[in-house]
Amino acid sequence: MSSSTPHLHIADHDHAKCVAGALAAARDVCAQRGERFTELRGRVLELVWESHRPIGAYAILERLRADGRSAAPPTVYRALDFLMSVGLVHRIESLNAYIGCAHPGQRHASQFLICTDCGTAVELDDPAVAGALAQAAEKRGFKVEARVVELSGHCASCAQG
Amino acid sequence: MSSSTPHLHIADHDHAKCVAGALAAARDVCAQRGERFTELRGRVLELVWESHRPIGAYAILERLRADGRSAAPPTVYRALDFLMSVGLVHRIESLNAYIGCAHPGQRHASQFLICTDCGTAVELDDPAVAGALAQAAEKRGFKVEARVVELSGHCASCAQG
């Protein structure tokens, strides 16, 4: 009910393939890094990829419980922390929510375009933005370790679909 | 104790003047917009400007109580919401904290450089960054309404002062 999906404005796509691809990439990344891709971690990643909208930790928790599984907040946060540590999930700071990484296994910057109408978040890896940020920081002698770049507004479809 | 100030790496400056300037600008902004700059709002703004480090809502709350004033969380959040609504304070999403705006009363973009060593946050209004972001969004037909740009790392002084 509350979560009946507003139209997904991301160009139509085969979302099952989308999720399968994410899970396959996850297996690869973990194998390469000698990390364990457990059943729980897989399920949490799957839930994060349920849509292209950022999802909150407690929403993930509810879905785990709906699976019949016993779960508490640490269950979710541990899995999310792991998935973030290996670069499979990003945290959206302005929403306290999590989203699957669009470029798993690749070194990349990310910038998010978050639609406040349909809720979707698109991850960019825009070199001009990354470059401008790097220059701005360097100019002030600042050594960057982490970047949060989140633009909120209206996606192309919602703005005037 | 816990909050004994680590060295402030912002180039030495007369911070009293810094705070006084912020309060004066605040009066102007509120007068221009027909908003009331109450004693509480002034005190909260002063506390936000206590240093150039982002400060949490509950830290502000403690200081209000230390003044002998009765205060609860809504006291602080109302004042912060007001100050943000008139552009005198920014929220740092990646820290759940608040900082005084460096360009009150002016239309500006802002990007923050947050030092994880000394805690200071510097607000930039870098046109190249703003331009690159605007272009990246426009290219995808995205209408931007709000921007969160926060780089964490080491400031020039801390990196190798």
Place this chain on the structure above:
DNA sequence: TCACTTTCGATATATTATACCGCGCTCGCA
């Protein structure tokens, strides 16, 4: 002074996140 609006005090509660403990499974290795 009176009606109206805004600000504020106060209480309760929601939402997001972490600290900690102990068990059992996995995996490397003898």
Place this chain on the structure above:
DNA sequence: TGCGAGCGCGGTATAATATATCGAAAGTGA
């Protein structure tokens, strides 16, 4: 094949951040 070290996870408790709501007080304009 058995064993120990470490990791992942269930479970409980609690911390940290934020909002909903209501009524009283104070400012505002007529």
